[in-house]
Amino acid sequence: MKIIKKGMRVWITAASLFSFLVGWIFFAHANKPASLQVSQPTVSAPAQNQTVRSFNNNSQTGSFPFSFQSQSQSFSPRLRTGGS
Amino acid sequence: MHYDEFQAMNSAIVLAASGNDLAVIKSGFSLARMFINQSEERFTRFTDSSELARLNRSAGEWFQASLEMFQVLEEARRLAMETNGLFNPAILPVLKQAGYDRSMEEIKNSPDRMGPTSVIEVQDFRLVQLDRETHAVLLPLGMQVDLGGIAKGWIAEQTARLLAKIAKACAVNAGGDMFLVNLPEGETSWEVGLENPLEPEHDLAVLHVKPGAVATSAITKRQWKHNGQVQHHLIDPRSGKSAETDWLSVTVWAESATEAEVYAKVLLIAGPIGAEGMYKNQNSKAYLAVDKHGWVQGSDNYHEVFHV
Numbered sequence: 320m321k322i323i324k325k326g327m328r329v330w331i332t333a334a335s336l337f338s339f340l341v342g343w344i345f346f347a348h349a350n351k352p353a354s355l356q357v358s359q360p361t362v363s364a365p366a367q368n369q370t371v372r373s374f375n376n377n378s379q380t381g382s383f384p385f386s387f388q389s390q391s392q393s394f395s396p397r398l399r400t401g402g403s
Numbered sequence: 404m405h406y407d408e409f410q411a412m413n414s415a416i417v418l419a420a421s422g423n424d425l426a427v428i429k430s431g432f433s434l435a436r437m438f439i440n441q442s443e444e445r446f447t448r449f450t451d452s453s454e455l456a457r458l459n460r461s462a463g464e465w466f467q468a469s470l471e472m473f474q475v476l477e478e479a480r481r482l483a484m485e486t487n488g489l490f491n492p493a494i495l496p497v498l499k500q501a502g503y504d505r506s507m508e509e510i511k512n513s514p515d516r517m518g519p520t521s522v523i524e525v526q527d528f529r530l531v532q533l534d535r536e537t538h539a540v541l542l543p544l545g546m547q548v549d550l551g552g553i554a555k556g557w558i559a560e561q562t563a564r565l566l567a568k569i570a571k572a573c574a575v576n577a578g579g580d581m582f583l584v585n586l587p588e589g590e591t592s593w594e595v596g597l598e599n600p601l602e603p604e605h606d607l608a609v610l611h612v613k614p615g616a617v618a619t620s621a622i623t624k625r626q627w628k629h630n631g632q633v634q635h636h637l638i639d640p641r642s643g644k645s646a647e648t649d650w651l652s653v654t655v656w657a658e659s660a661t662e663a664e665v666y667a668k669v670l671l672i673a674g675p676i677g678a679e680g681m682y683k684n685q686n687s688k689a690y691l692a693v694d695k696h697g698w699v700q701g702s703d704n705y706h707e708v709f710h711v
Contacts, residue, residue, distance in 0.1 A: 325472055379676060380431075394605075395596050396594040396595055396596045397419065398417060398576050398581060398594065398595045398596060399576070399579070399596035400579040400596070400600055400617050400618070400619040400654055401598025401599075401603055401619055401624065401652065402579050402619045402620050402623070
């Protein structure tokens, strides 16, 4: 009886260890999740924390100073400017 | 606020004026329309009888200009000098060769055409001679000028100044070139929609603008196909071709409409890197630029005039 119990313990331990290792190897070699495609912004409201690049110093052209989200304005003034 | 809207200069015109006497406002709108129509006849390059067409035919000889034409030419030469020639109204031969030889309405209703592709060297508009006393003008031989944009800005400002004689506050918008006089009653700014250059029927933002001039130049508005290639009307005088720029549109605030119009154009042609040098010592102006991805960039003083 004791031998059977001992054998069961060894078998359960070995099976657990084997399952853990198989799982580890499987996930380690699995494909990485694809990065999300963020839709291109067109603009409605300014983001908070706007930082504005100075054009009076010698800074190089870097990231754009502020951006807008891709929703249209629900309200359009009578006066609009967009290029002639 | 009372409004009057109509089409002129191949653009949507909006007149806005505040005042208590509606009859006076209406007569002001009639005068403004008359002035705009007369100015269009003077400055258009699409009729042979306009003063501009006659000026272009006179190249190489002195031409007696009207006061209005002389004022626009004088301002154009001043701004050409100030921008080191990047603003150059003498690009007309290039525009014509690129297919912009008729009104934009006619071009958009006709198929792609083929034409010569040789590179045309753009003459330097700064070489134009102007006689202030007699209002005589001498274009160098072979030079042809297009005053489309700067004339539209000048007309918007002059019309607004005309309306201001009968209105407490007024605005004139000529296809995106606008001049704002005083403030609507109870307001601290004018509301101006900033068009999305990728979706012109939608606004990117509502700008709250102080009185003065606002103008936008965009490469997406006047496009057509010629020799199988997409062309736009903003010619880079350095290359003699449609400007290649990372920006889609630039909106400028300035004290005068001609300055706003010209700086919107040259900043757009110069692009993000060139704009840096171009914009130095121009603190009386402010700009917002929209790039190809819909991102907006502003000059460091943009918040002084544009509240988004």
